[in-house]
Amino acid sequence: MRGPIIFIACVLVLIAGIVVWMVGQLAPMRAAAPGSAAGSESGREAVVDEPPLIAEGRRLHVKLGCAVCHKSDGSKGVGPSYAGQWGSTVALANGGSATYDPGYVRMSLLDPKNHRNAAYPGLMPSYLGKLSVHDVWLLTVYIMSQTDSAREQAYEWAREM
Numbered sequence: 358m359r360g361p362i363i364f365i366a367c368v369l370v371l372i373a374g375i376v377v378w379m380v381g382q383l384a385p386m387r388a389a390a391p392g393s394a395a396g397s398e399s400g401r402e403a404v405v406d407e408p409p410l411i412a413e414g415r416r417l418h419v420k421l422g423c424a425v426c427h428k429s430d431g432s433k434g435v436g437p438s439y440a441g442q443w444g445s446t447v448a449l450a451n452g453g454s455a456t457y458d459p460g461y462v463r464m465s466l467l468d469p470k471n472h473r474n475a476a477y478p479g480l481m482p483s484y485l486g487k488l489s490v491h492d493v494w495l496l497t498v499y500i501m502s503q504t505d506s507a508r509e510q511a512y513e514w515a516r517e518m
């Protein structure tokens with residue numbers, strides 16, 4: 358009566374083998390699904406490529422409380438989001454306009470009253486006398502890097518700082 362037992366054992370081993378193979382096939386599929394760890398490969402690369410001074414600018418942006426009012430994901434906070442804004446023309450509350458460039462960021466930080474974005478209330482605090490020239494640059498390249506089309510240039514400037 359050994360025959361049937363050996364036969365059943367063989368079938369079980371075969372089934373176990375098929376299950377192991379199927380799990381092996383499914384694992385990479387799951388990893389590549391959108392939103393999973395492997396699916397956000399390009400996002401991870403972007404962080405790896407990021408110059409240290411951009412990360413430093415981001416940390417300073419949080420440390421100074423800027424991130425409370427400014428989002429980088431395009432959503433409106435108390436203040437404008439940075440996403441996609443670099444290089445655009447900003448209508449100012451004083452009737453003039455400004456190009457969103459390093460000079461505009463600098464004046465927004467040091468003299469916000471006279472450079473207020475017309476679409477927002479005057480809630481931007483002045484950082485006059487509170488930031489070093491280096492700080493202003495760290496914040497500038499960080500803000501610039503939040504616009505996709507300006508990111509490469511921002512990274513280049515950050516590497517040259």
Ligand code: HEC
Nearest residue numbers: 421422423426435436437462465469473474477480481496
């Ligand atoms: C209490 C909220 C608040 C904080 C904190 C704050 N901001 Fe602002 N910020 C605003 C508002 C509101 C505006 C729009 C009005 C204006 O232009 O003054 C603005 C405008 C700006 C602009 C011009 C953006 C545009 O699209 O016109 C820049 C750049 C900026 N802020 C950077 C910063 C940085 C960097 C910090 C931190 C050092 C900071 N802000 C802190 C509220 C804030």
